[in-house]
Amino acid sequence: MKGVVFTEFMDMVEKQFSADMVDDIIEDVELPSGGAYTAVGTYPHGEMVALVMALSTRSGVAVPDLLRTFGEYLFTSFVNGFPTFFKDHGDAFSFLVGIEDVIHSEVRKLYPDAELPRFDVEHHDDRRLVIVYSSVRHLEDLAEGLILGCIKHFGRTARLCRETIGEGEQRRERFLLEYS
Ligand code: HEM
Incomplete structure (x- = not known):
């Protein structure tokens, strides 16, 4: 890490x-x-x-609460530390849609040894976003904090629900977001 x-x-x-x-x-x-x-x-x-x-x-x-809080904190650190990643984005959901192919792929260029999760977008429109997080490190609570930090950063509020899909080491976490 x-x-x-x-x-x-x-x-x-x-x-x-x-x-x-x-x-x-x-x-x-x-x-x-x-x-x-x-x-x-x-x-x-x-x-x-x-x-x-x-x-x-x-x-x-509790550990999940600490990881969520840390995720929100870390997102603000990323905003300050990587300002160029934010210049073309005006919306939280479109930013989150680009995590895999834009943001983390740039991170991988900066740090070739970075251990990054995978995000698959299942649905995206003006109001709703459904993304699936997968990582052997199972930091889904950290991911939730980062997502919440992102929504806050773009000045929005959203309802967030989570569900676990799959089992054991194959399990992944689906995040369902809807702007309020
Ligand atoms: C400008 C924004 C972002 C930057 C620069 C960034 C960069 C990074 C970096 C440097 C790491 C550490 C990699 C390692 O430890 O080797 C990381 C990990 C991670 N990132 Fe991002 N990230 C950003 C936004 C996000 C957002 C919005 C999410 C959530 C949707 C996210 C989810 C994660 C998670 C969950 C990890 C932990 C590793 C894992 O789960 O396997 N990141 N990111």
Whole structure:
């Protein structure tokens, strides 16, 4: 997982909890990297899972809620960190439709070792969007936070429903969105 995800996660923990919380969770977890993340580095995905679990244990906030909150935070970081990705988009749904072929494909050029999910668009019109998330990392709660952050960024509100399709490691998550 790219270092930028780790550095933004630590920033969020510091802002929404405290600097001590950052130190505490790094101490709680046996991190091969030692917790000294840089935005351009690449670290094991398992370290992120362990850090989120440690934060959940210390804060009492459930892991899915932490991942959703982090997703919203991360989207704002992407807006600030990758402004060129936003210049041709005026609408949240059309931006989300381009995640796979436009946004993440550019990310892959910048970071050839990025481990990205896959998004399939099942339906898109002015009011409704249905996309299916697949990833062996199963970060569907993070995806939900990123989607919500995206809708907020474009100044809209939308109803979001989720359903799991498939089973076991093959399972995927369908997100059904409708502008309110
Ligand atoms: C400008 C906007 C965006 C940028 C620059 C961006 C970039 C990235 C980067 C750098 C990663 C880390 C890859 C790695 O760890 O190796 C990532 C992961 C991810 N992105 Fe995006 N992303 C953007 C928008 C979105 C949006 C809107 C969604 C949701 C629809 C999304 C869903 C995800 C998810 C869920 C992951 C975690 C990896 C996984 O699930 O397998 N991203 N993205």
